[in-house]
Amino acid sequence: MTHARAYAAADTLIVGAGPAGCLLAKRLSEDPHHRVTLVEAGGRDNYPWIHIPVGYLYCIGNPRTDWCYRTEEEGGLNGRSLGYPRGRVLGGSSSINGMIYMRGQARDYDHWAALGNAGWDWQSVLPYFRRSEDHYAGASDAHGTGGEWRVERQRHRWEILEAFRAACAEQDIPPIDDFNLGDNEGSSYFQVNQRRGVRWNASKAFLKGLEARENFTLITDAEVDRVLFDTGGEKPRACGIRVCLDGAFQTLAADQVILCAGAIGSPSILQRSGVGPRALLDALAIPRVHELPGVGANLQDHLQLRMIYRIQGARTLNEIAGSWRGKLGMAWQYLLKRSGPLTMAPSQLGAFARSDPDQPSANLEYHVQPLSLPAFGEPLHDFPAFTASVCNLRPASRGHVTIRSRDMRQPPRIAPNYLSEAEDRRVAVDAIRLTRRIAGAPALAPYRPEEIKPGPDYQSDAALAEAAGDIGTTIFHPVGTCKMGQNPQAVVDDRLRVHGLDGLRVVDASIMPTIVSGNTCSPTLMIAEKAAAMMLEERQWQAIGRETPAAAEANVS
Template identity: 45%
Template sequence: MQQETYDFIVTGAGSAGAVVASRLSESGRHSVLLLEAGPPDTNPWIHIPLGFAKTFIDPRVNWKFESAPQPTLDNRRLYLPRGKTLGGTSSINGMVYIRGNHADYDEWRQRGCTGWDWDSVLPYFRKAQNQARGDSEYHGTGGPLNVSDQPRRFELTDAVLAACEQAGVPRNPDFNGAMQEGCGYYQTTTSNRRRWSTAKAYLDPARSRPNLTIRTGAHATRVILSDGRATGVEYACLEGRRIAAARREVVVSGGTYGSPQLLQLSGLGPAEHLRDMGIDVVRDMPAVGSNLHDHFNTYMSWRCTRSITLNDLENSWPRKIAAGIRYSLFRSGPMASNGIHAGLFTRSDPRLERPDLQINLLEWSTLERTRDRVISHRFPGFTLSPVHLKPDGRGTVRLASPDPLAPPSILFDFLRTDYDMRAVVTGIRLVRTIAEQPALRPYIAAEIAPGPATQSDADMEAFVRQTGVSNHHPSSTCAMGTGTNAVVDPRLRVHGVGGLRVADASIMPSVVAGNTNAPSIMIGEKAAAMILEDVAA
């Protein structure tokens, strides 16, 4: 094996890893190797806002994971798209910019994660951001990450938001400001009507730095551990297996599924499981790959009376051609937006202190949505998607094989408690209330899913078990904390191992109440700052 040496090695160029590598190399004083298993982000669909409908099932840029059969969901396997390219999932996601609730971070602090309360993380959200609305108490300008308003207003979106207000949900002009609850338009990680992934935001400006090496097609297979310290990384590439040595630290940023998998392959994880896989146990760490926490999602769809949905684009070649021309020439038209224009945050029970439901408007409806294909209805349609933000259930990520190139085994624990099911059913009933309001009634021809025959709690619960899915916001498999149920400490150092940190959504003690891309970028910013502080100390 060939060997090379760097100050820092970062495994994974995703939402957090790209940030860490860019910031560590910024001063020019430290040499950094960034390993990414996927290809460069040259796929043209990555950069078109509506292109995420294509990358959602594209194996060239998507790991296309599947869960193990889910006992509480009629033993179905859930499709789990994850980015496999520079920028990671920030290159294939829906681009919605949401930070979560302020109380999420204060709760982290209450669990012993010093320095992760809302007041402590806000500066890193602001540091990352270049907010189109300008600088304010909650938003920053001049940062690498462009955050923009929707390119225009949309007829169906305005009708849904008016219906929300009629149903008693107040307007909220900024979900990332003083309060989260309410309904409104989403902001997105876009710039000039192009996707603004962490590859665009952080890696493109850094590519010319002589101290930063970005290696694609390089799959990290093992962290090399010697005398209780991480000393390097073994990785697979076209040329075979290579070893890179780290003078200072290895930063694992493989995401909620990839990071625990790499640690387990390296001998850090539940001892019995590692032995079953034939892997030498370096340190028995039961929390590695445990505590998987994700949002649970259902899709409710309606046939629309007007040809103003993205179904109408998908089902018409003349419209597709016209949309392509408009976007190519003017960066306008349906391809210039993400199709997820608005949503709302609310509580399933008024006694709760903060929102536990998010309802997204998707300006399309689907007949089939799997890991292999997405088929729109042949008529105009739209979807309102109730998402449970605070499930009680916690799952696991384990090795399915000692082969480092094999996908991990992923098991959720959705609908663990009565509360989990009640919250989802409450979301379904609220969505129906919104659909019945005068502002939206003219746009609805019929309810498609679950359909008007589904009325009782028992029928709704059956619908949830038959159709509910992950909302693709996994977290917490390398959870931060101070006890035995944690993998990293509040400075993201792996407990009991020197020179090794984890920086991505897997370190969240619990999933935040909202989309996880913006918090992952914040984690990358804060991780890099802490690493540089520790190096200088």
């Protein structure tokens, strides 16, 4: 018989050791008198492929590191279901993602503030981006140095990507140096979360050395079933969690619980806990603790359209990785110099552009790669090619995440509802046409690009919209399912406290009311950094027996 281990009660219990959970664990345990427990469903990040940048190919779709979710069959994708990777390992999705350091646009955060979320505008959140940053260029008004989150330039260049960047310039998408200054329109090489050619995940950044703190406990291989509540007060209060540990269910007690399980995990745990839409809870016979209709709603994601072009006259990874000599050469480059193709992020060159001139700012993001393959997980093509993946940064479509049963072993229903809105289909058509103009620009003419996917037969608006449904796939940026705000669909307030409950916060990408205009890992770290600052402020005020000014104002209102 397996016996569960015993753990002391914590002051703060954090669910999920992804980017947000790792950062919070470090910040909140800095006070030696405050006991912090971090619980992760996955295992240690000791799988070698996590740390070699190109190893994401062996981590995504691998149950050792990935939840291996799938979406429902999507009407907007012509009936297809997509794999939906989410990290299940220390570091969370930062252990399997594309390593791209991206903040989004200033207007994203100003919009959050305009929705009534005080303190979430660009100027207010910029210091929290800088606080954890260790930027290769050093400290500046825009960037920080000396923090835990390492940001470096990429270590490899490709001739065909240089030509694509020049072609962008010929289509009025200018070269820029830095995507992270608040306006990312233009083309540049992505900055990456690496240290000298090795992936830099949130576990390395924030958990290294933390287990030496006597007030910190890390529990791995422990899947959380639900949050537990004390219902004897004016409001239900989170008092712990029920977790499967060593093959048995166990209760872990805490004064407060913070869900950092991500845009899929956090709403699923809340729903199993009796916090969510009334109809769902009643249908599954889950006792209602608190009705919150927005739990699991408002799912947003970036759908990428993977356009593939066969070329001539330049080498791509297809040929290099297609021979044993090429593979051996790449391995030696990496072992000797930590350089070469094995240091590659999934995408090297980026571009932000407008799908039409009426857009207020760049609403498209390109991830350009010197390689091609029929579908993720399949072998590379046996001819030289590049892939220009383009996504709509501000999709109008909204989806949802709902549990199927009370059994945590059952994966939730994930329905992004891609391309369900006419506006998203229009942007997709415009994005394909813009990509074709870039591919047809003079700078790429020497390489004679030939469109392989979706192919030149698709020309009309209707045909291109259908093609978008055929070639679209997730770029792994789900957000919004526990959104921040004050309207009836909001789940947390602007201090990330769950509405109607005490002792419970959500701190991860699920709190974004609208998706950011770029990759989502580093914005999630910013959210956690700001949350940590707010909680530490509250702790200081409580130490002198007073509420924070913000909390007092909230209670009065």
